[in-house]
Amino acid sequence: MNPTSSPALPGSSLDARRRLRELERLADGSADSVVDVLVVGLGATGAGAALDAATRGLTVAAIDAHDLAFGTSRWSSKLIHGGLRYLASGQLDVAHESAVERGILMERTAPHLVRAQPFVLPLTPLVSRGQAALARAGFLAGDLLRVGARTSRSTLPQPRTLSAVETRHLAPALRPTGLRGGLLSWDGRLSDDARLVTAIARTAAAYGARVLTRTRALELHRDGALVRDETTGQELRIRARTVVNAAGVWAGGLVDDVRLRPSRGTHLVLRSEDLGRLSAGLHIPIPGETNRFVLVLPQGDGRVYVGLTDEPVDGDIPDVPEVPETDIGFLLDVLGSALDVTVHRADVVGAFAGLRPLLDTRDAAGRTADISRKHAVLTSPSGVVTVVGGKLTTYRRMAQDAVDAAVTAGGLTAGPCRTASVPLVGAAGPRTLAGLDVPARLVHRYGSEAPAVQALALEDPALARPVVPGHPVTGAELVWAVRHEGALDTSDLLDRRTRIGLVPEDRAAAEEAARDALTEAAQVR
DSSP states (O other): OOTTTOOSSTTOOBOHHHHHHHHHHHHSOSGGGOEEEEEEOOSHHHHHHHHHHHHTTOOEEEEOSSOTTOSGGGSSOSEEOOSHHHHHTTOHHHHHHHHHHHHHIIIIIOTTTEEEEEEEEEOOTTSOHHHHHHHHHHHHHHHHHHHHTTOOTTTSOOOEEEOHHHHHHHOTTBOOTTOOOEEEEEEEEESOHHHHHHHHHHHHHHTTOEEESSEEEEEEETTEEEEEETTTOOEEEEEEEEEEEOOGGGGGGTSTTOOBOOEEEEEEEEEGGGTOOOSSEEEEEOTTOSSOEEEEEEOSSSEEEEEOOOEEOOSOOOSSOOOOHHHHHHHHHHHHTTBSSOOOGGGEEEEEEEEEOOBOOTTOOSOGGGSOOOOEEEEOTTSOEEEEOOOGGGHHHHHHHHHHHHHHHHTOOOOOOOTTSOOOTTOOOHHHHHTOSSOHHHHHHHGGGHHHHHHHHHHOGGGGSEEETTEEEEHHHHHHHHHHBOOOSHHIIIIIISOGGGSHHHHHHHHHHHHHHHHHHHHTO
16 A cells, blocks of 8 residues: 555545546436435534445435535534533533543544543632532542443543642643642543544545535525535536535524524634643633633644633624634633733734534523533424534534434435444554554544655655644645645645644745645646
8 A cells, every 4th residue: 555645544535536526426417426315514513424324325425615624613622521511500411422422532433533631620719619629529420421431441530639739730820829729630632623524524435425525505405405516606406315404503594494593612822832831721710600611722733722702693604703802801811810921912823713503492591601512403394404503522423313314304224323333534543553653743633544644754855844833734744635635725724634724824824835735736636
């Protein structure tokens, strides 16, 4: 096998040529062009539905108006939650489901992308002893969720209490005055949410799904959709026996009677040096709240994310949500309540916001933070299946339920769901991944495909250099994204296959390298 051209899972490569070829086959009007399931939306849930259906033996086309992970799925906290927050609010079913799905990702389907992340909740003067006792009980309850989900202790260590010295050792930026210690807990953390979506979509493609970006659904019907190829403007019909609407916050614009209450979650991007050495993430309690925290999330690439807000959004849904100054000020204020260093507005080198597609139930009132994160699968009178709500952690179960409904709605014959045991592209056991003779950072992003990415750099030393000073992404990763991950333009490369674009200054510096990667890949086609 030539590692520079053949990924580990045969048939998983996505590129411009494959997209065009498969779009033409769907439009040719032949009997073979009719698919069992058409999925609209290629975020985590839509890509998951494509994978679920394909692994059941169904023929699948999956489309998105923009790109893989263009919407909410790239704006998360990059966490795979075990459900503690939902346990605290009495949503026991959602909490258990989250813990189960976290274990599946960490131990079976994506151990290369999801790893254990330690978090410290500092016991500052703003955290009363009663609140600390409640938080401690919550972390122990979270560990019981881990047990109930049958996730091993070696995957997620036990929570414990820290002394003030231990707490400051893990997070030296914390203010020492009045610090009584801390609570250490563990959860799952993604190397990158957009990379998870890319892996899901490529795995679906390996099982035969036709994955088509830049293909906008104009109308949905029981028997397919009118779509437009956004690269050419050509309109065509994709015929299908059933349709799954997984368009997230845009789902209501495609199907009547689906009401959503979008909620905005904002994160700040800081340079790591502004917060000093962080060996763990932080849960910083929001003053006046009993069960809400601001998260400080070191990324290992010279950046730290700080989030997140939970604010209702009214009006039209933008393609890319804007970050209001009020959100930035709120997050900086909470940081200032616990840190010994002052983070100024000028230190915020980037910011991003995502919109959660929360289901608007008739009895929903008050804050979006109080709306259940349980997902819903709705079948319209026309037979279109819509999946909304939920969260990134439970994408696989959401996809399973959506495909179950689609099979019923379309009268399809399909096998049982298999995705709880289907490894994603790049997945391998811990020993295999540890034995790869490549930088650990590549393993955490590409898993068993990391040697193939590294081989590109070995063949061309120019591709071994970081494309932006101070950021680890290399030219080889950009070329790999064009050849195998379906990247079609510089935005795909900088904003989703890599996350260079989260910092505008870095994005501008990387534009030329992205254009070079697209040109290089075109020359070898």
